Amino acid sequence: MAAPASLAMEQMGSENEEQEQISKLLTGMNDEHGGVIVEMTTEPMDAHVFSSLLRTSISHWRQQGKKGVWIKFPIELVNLVEPAVKEGFYFHHAEPKYLMLVHWIPETTNTLPGNATHRVRIGAFVMNEKKEVLVVQEKNGVLRGTGVWKFPTGVVDEGEDICDAAVREVKEETGIDTNFVEILAFRQSHKSFFEKSDLFFMCLLQPLSFDIQIQESEIEAAQWMPFEEYMSQHFVQKNELLKCIADICLTKREGKYSGFSTVPTTTSFSDNKSYLYLSRQFLNSP
């Protein structure tokens, strides 16, 4: 999002020959919202040197009328996080290798965007021509050792499309190749991990291969199971959500249901393709 700040400094004011004092500033890139983004490199920096640079830079940005100031610290520079907090920065988001801090300079209301709030997961309904459904037993998690057969599920990776994640997870867990067909339903649940929420998309996939090869690290067993046998499991029957999802799959199997299919679209803001998920009825309408 911003060019590396190299030594994260630039020189300014060196034309003032009388003072011969060189003020140094952190180097940032302007963003589209009147803010500045500073990406620190991993080169070590003394906390006192940084504090001084930061103070001068904030006063410079304030004069320029800047609003939000973002500083991205690689984990190697964790020693600079405390000085930044002392200058009024707060945590925005973090990933294993970096921490993003932000500071709102103006007196006006802070309009900075919030952090990501949801994890996205998929479940896969894959049925062959014998009306058997692809199910697995997991080696880890709450169902470990229970003998319960479940649909393949998994977490959508950062930057991954939901439709691609479903195909990838089925391939990884069972070795089966599939085509994405549609999203049958989805569920939103809260406080799924810490304060974060969860969006779970139940996907219909069409199998392209049939020989199962399980993922040894995560999967205990996998098989093609008659759908009625899957449905009749006590675990499915007593779980309102799973029962409802299974009923939707059954309705779909009978040709009486249509979920959301993918349509690639672009916007005028960006050239990136992104998927719109909508009802197939729309595509069939004149």
Next chain:
Amino acid sequence: MAAPASLAMEQMGSENEEQEQISKLLTGMNDEHGGVIVEMTTEPMDAHVFSSLLRTSISHWRQQGKKGVWIKFPIELVNLVEPAVKEGFYFHHAEPKYLMLVHWIPETTNTLPGNATHRVRIGAFVMNEKKEVLVVQEKNGVLRGTGVWKFPTGVVDEGEDICDAAVREVKEETGIDTNFVEILAFRQSHKSFFEKSDLFFMCLLQPLSFDIQIQESEIEAAQWMPFEEYMSQHFVQKNELLKCIADICLTKREGKYSGFSTVPTTTSFSDNKSYLYLSRQFLNSP
């Protein structure tokens, strides 16, 4: 998720009268995955004292066969973040007032859950009986000052249901009361802010009131506009995504489309109600 750690210490081994040495440990709560969660209070702690406590605690947890160790630092204790990183912890996630660090103790593969990856937003399609649609002009953002009329949109709050967020945003921006009807379509896009993705849900709402009262801080103007006039805007026509969404709304208006409605469900794992979104066809099927 865990009880406050008060002084984040507990005494152990004080029964050994010969040594009279008291080892202190950080106090954590066990989680369901063989891990420990430590929630630090905001009480100040010296970084060296913390480092020593942490080292002793890690060795204790290792002996106990613990896997993931989570430490939640309030921003007031930012001075303890660097010592934790030096002991092998890395960033997991952050919110304005805290930073969560994690450390995977065993030699085996790290199976800790990832961070939240998506922000969730809504758009609202609200039409009155005169076939006029509720539109706004925003005071901020890329459309500021362009004269473009758009559907009300907004970010789903942490822990908020999508259907509730749509009703809330319409009420806040325009003063109009509505009932949630269904999700017409949704779009997933990537690198929407930093590396995070965006899920945008287009919702159909039924208006219950009609007198517009705009939110002065964010909205420049709002009105009920003939749908054809909205559609004919150059901005809508040249934007593939908006055009497609508008076409879906039109198809819906003609009664030829059904999106996803809400059904409250529970699972056997938790008593919390959560919404399943699915096609109304399912609810109508025998």
